[in-house]
Amino acid sequence: MPDSTGTVVRSGPVRYATAARFAPPRPVDTDDTRPPSGEICPQLPSRLDAVMGPPLDTRPQGEDCLHLTVTTPARDDGARPVLVWFHGGGFSSGAGLMDWYDGGALAAEGDVVVVAVNYRLGALGYLCLDGVSEGNLGLYDQLEALRWVSRHIAAYGGDPGNVTAFGQSAGALSIRLxxxxxxxxxxxxxxxxxxxxxxxxxxxxxxxxxxxxxxxDLLAEDPLTAGLPAILAAQRETARANLRRTGSTLEPPFLPVEASAAESGEASAAARGLDIMYGWNADDMTAFPGEGDDAAELTRRLYEEPLARYGAALARAGARVHTYRLDWRPAGSPFGATHCLELPLLLGTREAWRSSPMLGRESWAEVDALGAAVRAAWIAFARTGTLGPTPAPLICGC
Structure with missing residues (x-):
């Protein structure tokens, strides 16, 4: 049911699709009158709980999880810009329904519509196994959510012709794909x-x-019928096996499957004419202990340099490209400008981010003041394709 909060209405959860286990998503039938379950994809605790803190809201977990929320200043014919949020979490944790991703401030301050999306995670979303799943189901969920936005967002005051997808970490990788x-x-x-x-x-x-x-092999049951506790237990052991195989705390066990060469060859044409902004946080790699001691060098090698090459390729393809780097280091935080630090500047509430370790001793008033300036930059981009004035810790054109 719609929930009026201040000057915005947050509607949801809304079921945007349905899917059997390891099957592609299907749009919701017009005669499907079931109430939404409000479930999020079954998941283990996040490996970034030490940085972000564990989520303070509790959501039921289950496979009827293809839900989204819509936050809008008004359900009218306002044809507002639409921002669609794809959360991070290493393709293994998180959910658009979480309070961390409440889009109320963005919607109210920018007169925009914010959509936050659940998608399938871990083995349920990205298992690639002959006779069971071809992989990339979570990516297909996201595509189905964008189709739902195209069909329905006008009824929530949004413009289906002006949609900006924004996402962080795994959510950003999803957008690239x-x-x-x-x-x-x-x-x-x-x-x-x-x-x-x-x-x-x-x-x-x-x-x-x-x-x-x-x-x-670790599951030792039929994946199509195994219980969720067994699925999650096998996921945990697969993550340990992948860590032994790769030595990387950054690489999650379940990832999208690489496109064929023919499909990849179409990427340049797809980018032509789009406005694309990308960026990183100056100390992204402090969130991943075990990768090495020099977080600055690791951040340069794993974020800054690959993004520069990607941006150059986008520009050659005809995209209009903008860049940023967040240098904000909250007082009292041992993590600096770490991975996920921009999230409370854009989304969520004081209560959702209460006691987050990465915010150190910063008061919510200080976080929200900087957040308002960062939100204004994201809103300007969603409206015009260019960034307006930005606060000092947000370096643009880097």
Whole structure:
């Protein structure tokens, strides 16, 4: 049911699609009158709880999880710019329904519509296993959510012709893949990619199938009928096996499957004419202990340099490209300008981010003051494709 909060209305959860286990999503039938379950995809605790803090809201977990929320200043014919949020979490944790991703401030301050999306995670979303799943189901969920926005957002006061996808980490990697997907053409006008670790965007199919067999051996049950506790337990052990295999605390066990060469070759044409902003946080890699001691060098190598190459390729393809770097280091935080630090500047509330370790000793008044300036920059981009004035810790054109 719609929930009026201040000057905005947050509607949801709204079921945007349905899916059987390991099957592609299907649009919700017009005669489907079931109330939404409000479930989020079954998941283990996030590996970034030490940085972000654990989520303070509790959501039911289950496979009827293809839900979204819509936050709008008014359900009228305002034809406002639309921002569609794809959360991070290493393709293994998180949910658009979480209070961290409340779009109320963005919607109220910018007179825009904010959509936050759940999608399938972990093995349920990205298992690649012969006879069970071809992989990329979570990506197909996101594509179905964009189709839902195209069909329905006008009823919530939004303009289906002015949609900006924005996402962080795994959410940003998802947007990169969507930009290279033929079916997504025409559904997006702009995109914002926040701290995508591009080196782990996708995994070759052969490697994905190898890891799928590791998961199946650890599960020792039929994946189609196994209980969710068994699925999650096998996921945990697959993550440990992947860590032993790669030595990387950054690379999650379940990733999108790499597109074929023919499909990848269409990426340049898909970017032509789009407005795309990308960036990173100056100390992104402090969130991933175990990768090395020099976080600055690791951040440069795993975020700054790959993003520069990606941006140059986008520009050659005809995209209008903008960049940023967040240098804000909250007082008292041991993490500096770490991975996920921009999230409370854009989304969520004081209560949702209460006691988040990465915010250190900063008061919510200080966080929200900087957040208002960062939100204004994102709103300007969603409206015009260019950034307006930005606060000093947000360096643009870097």
């Amino acid at each position: 969507l930009l290279e997907t033929r079916e997504a053409r025409g559904l997006l006008r702009r995109a914002i990619l926040q701290s995508p670790p591009l080196s782990i965007t996708a995994r070759p199919r052969a490697d994905s199938e190898d890891l799928g067999r590791v998961f199946a």
